[in-house]
Amino acid sequence: MSAAARREYHRPLDLRRGRVELAHGAGGRATAQLVEELFLAAFDNEWLRPLNDAASLPMPAGRLVMATDSHVVSPLFFPGGDIGSLSVHGTVNDVAMAGAVPLYLAAGFVLEEGYPLADLKRIVASMAAAAKAAGVPVVTGDTKVVEQGKGDGVYITTTGVGVVPPGISLDGAAAREGDAIFVSGTIGDHGVAIMSKRENLEFQTEILSDSAPLHRLVAALLAACPRIRVLRDPTRGGLATTLNEIARASGVGMLLEESAIPVAPAVAAACEFLGLDPLYVANEGKLIAIAPAADADRVLAALRAHPQGRDAALIGRVTRDPDHFVQMRTGLGGRRVVDWLTGDQLPRIC
Amino acid sequence: MKFVDEFRDAELARGLAAAIAREADPARRYHFMEFCGGHTHAISRYGVTDLLPPNVRMIHGPGCPVCVLPIGRIDLAIGLALSRGVILCSYGDTLRVPASEGRSLLKAKAEGADVRMVYSAADALRIARANPDREVVFLAIGFETTTPPTALVLREAHAGQVANFSVLCNHVLTPAAIVNILESPEVRSLGTVPLDGFVGPAHVSTVIGTEPYEFFAQEYRKPVVIAGFEPLDVMQAILMLVRQVNERRSQVENQFSRVVNRAGNLKAQALVAEVFELRREFEWRGLGTVPYSALRIREAFAAHDAERKFSLVYQPVADNKACECGAILRGIKRPVECKLFGGACTPETPMGSCMVSSEGACAAHYSYGRFRDREAVPAPAAAVQP
Structure with missing residues (x-):
């Protein structure tokens, strides 16, 4: 998104004192602004940047692995992590347990109306840092907002894909006597x-x-x-x-x-x-x-x-x-x- | 972990096991009842049974608070939560106890009732203070150990005029239950339940002391050894019981002397006496109606007594006919002798209360010991060579 396009918004998101509003999930200009100024700013990569409905990705040869995981942890911030980093690690690990190299992540956010944008920014920053450290980009995403009292701040669903190198075959049904x-x-x-x-x-x-x-x-x-x-x-x-x-x-x-x-x-x-x-x-x-x-x-x-x-x-x-x-x-x-x-x-x- | 590992030491356990095996007379059998669920859990969780000779058998007693809570009492709580719109607070396991029509407090919660799990009575009072426009009821259960904390919050609610807080009191008394077992025809006259002695309660005895058990030792000629809840405590108590039986003694001995004394906690006893009085009778799941076996809230605290406040009327409800919890709680049957065990009744879908708490005889056996019910597979050798 170019600087000229960003100027379409009258005021930047108030990431210090602002709160999640229903409009942020309505699909209109407010949604676009939240996506661009918060999510894209944090996760920025060549696949996410076009902000199309679906990310268009190159895939190496091999067996494709896919896993999804919803995160509803309470409290959202805990010693050693938060829901953001957890949502990256949870899905990266599910993909890895198939013996796969994780390649891409998709992220779905369910936000509760009234949740402080400053806290959301912390979560997204932590998620972006975790994705970067893991070397697995978030290439597509979705944001919905539910009314106050119908969520618990933030829920995050992540889906990951990866590729299994040849010669590796892992299966929960493969344990044998004596192992x-x-x-x-x-x-x-x-x-x-x-x-x-x-x-x-x-x-x-x-x-x-x-x-x-x-x-x-x-x-x-x-x-x-x-x-x-x-x-x-x-x-x-x-x-x-x-x-x-x-x-x-x-x-x-x-x-x-x-x-x-x-x-x-x-x-x-x-x-x-x-x-x-x-x-x-x-x-x-x-x-x-x-x-x-x-x-x-x-x-x-x-x-x-x-x-x-x-x-x-x-x-x-x-x-x-x-x-x-x-x-x-x-x-x-x-x-x-x-x-x-x-x-x-x-x-x-x- | 300091002060814990010492009581779970494998080498000391081997030493105690050897002493029990050496001193237990091979010509006779020893049947000891561990009264408390805490002991049942320790025996199962640490596999103490494997360290005992075959002629020493432990019988799991009725000292699991959620196990002895009758259906009718849970029904009262469910009624309060579903029809009277109260915030109903209780300890975790209590929420899963099966009540009438396959209901439980957890299922009531799923139906929309405001049921909350708390770790202490004080949490429930806190919830009441935070929700002054809602009625908050604490479903109080337990033996003498959990009674003083309930007394404390009742006194605090009374002093602070927390008008929206009340307690549905189900506190029960250990000595009354022991008398009930000793007086049962199976033990007293029929002799179908051989009972050579008791491993006496740990935490309960910190409150009531060892003195109340002296009556059983003298009157019923049964040795009692008060023991802590660690596996080595239990093993040492078993050794002490074997010795008493061998020497034809029936005394109260205190293995748990690091915490328990003869008089108990006088301050706690005074507190309980200030807030509670004896109930004329109380229904126990498994034992039936036992006279003077439970406490109710004194008149002075009536404003915080949920039974008075909501004019609750107790309706006894019979257990499922096939459920053997009653016989199991009295040591007449073992969990595997119940037709429901492991099939219709499992920890996921408990039919009887002994399957609810990990301290219950059935749940402890199912979760930790059911591999013993089959003989086909021999015990595998050590898993990891040290």
Whole structure:
């Protein structure tokens, strides 16, 4: 958009004191102004710039992967991130878990009438920074405004596409008896960060969300060990729920070793205090990898060689089990089932 | 984690397990009831059962507050939330307890009722102060541990004249429930429920002390060991119970001496006595109507008593016929012996209250221990070689 065209608006958006108005979503001049002065200014790239209804994109050869994720987290700003960066990381990671290189993002915003434009600007800036850091541009988008009281400030849906390099085949149904199960780092950080903010809990060490894009860790891991069978990011429902999903899809059981599962001391303490089990608490920057036992050493080395996998650990093995139980040897020396999450341990965390 | 890891140490657990195995007489069986849901949860969550010899069996007792809350009491709360337009506040698990016609407070919320989950009674009072034009009702449940906080907010609401705040009181008493179990024909005369002793409550005892249990030890000749909620606490208590049984003693012993004393928390007791009085009788899910087993709000605080304020009339409602919660809460049946367990009744779709809270006998067994119900698959070897 040229400077001459921008002059069509009588006054620039008041990004300090202004608020979202219904007109910003009505499709008229106010919508165009919001898109240009806020979204385009932040996300600017050659595919978004023409502001056509659809972005026109070059695609490399290979298998296309597509994922979408809606973000409704409350609060919108939390220690270690905000809904903007989270909406980039969430979808980049979903694409990456298919073994794909993420290429483009689309973003849909549902804004609540009355939401401060200054806060929206912070969110958009954080989202743009996250997209830039991940190297994945936001190439198209949409904005709608709902009446006051019918939303919760900002909801963001992002859709991502990526391409899977040849030779890589990941599938949640691919785990086999004897395989090794890894987690790339400490679990529960994101959910506890949200919860501590929500409950105004203060701990000696502030617990930060682990929200981060994982595609570079995935690329390093697959380069070192292309035979990896399953990659998953244990978001809602945590490690326990994700492992149950894999066990069911693959028709196997699992046996975990509680003492091997990394949990940051502050997160463990907060979970103790809040009555949560870290196994069920959400992560936004961790992955689960399942690989043939013969590759276990190589996988662990590749994970630990990457800054995002520094605390990676081998946490268990895939077993034969007609009931698809995920079991765990407890730190105390007993055994228990690690079941699916029941109900909603923490609502609105991502 | 300091002050926690010490009570979950695997090596100490092995030592205690070895001592229990060594001292338990192979010629006899030991049946101990852990009264509290907190103990049930710890036993299941840490797999304590795997560390006990086969002739030492734990029976899960009725000390899970949401499990013993009868349908009729939840119905009262749902009625308030749906028909009287109040803001109904309660603890998380309470919202999922199944009530009449397959309803629950959570489902009422989905139907448009203003139901809010709170972490404490004080949160409910805060909500009342923030919404002076709305009636706010706190659905209070629990044993002696959660009673003092409710008493405190009632006193505060009374002093601060928070006219729109009231409490639907369902606080119940531990000793009355223990007497009920000991007096049941299955234990007393029929002998169908062998009961050799109790792992006594942890947090409840911090309030009431150890003295109230002395009566059971003397009158019913059952040993009681008050224990903390950590797995090593439970294991040590089991060892102490095995020793009492072997030595034919029936005494009250205090494993949880780091927190509990004989007299309990006198300040909390005085506070409770100021605000509450005994109910003549109260219905418990599973145990039926138990005399003098619950508390109600005293006349002086009547303005904040939801039962008086909204003229609530209690209607008892029978449980689902196939539901065995009653027998399970009294130790007569085990969860797997219920036809509904794991099929129609799961933590996602609880039919009976024992399936609601992770402290409930059925939910604890389903979520943590149901692999034990099948023998076909042998226990796999260690998952990760250290």
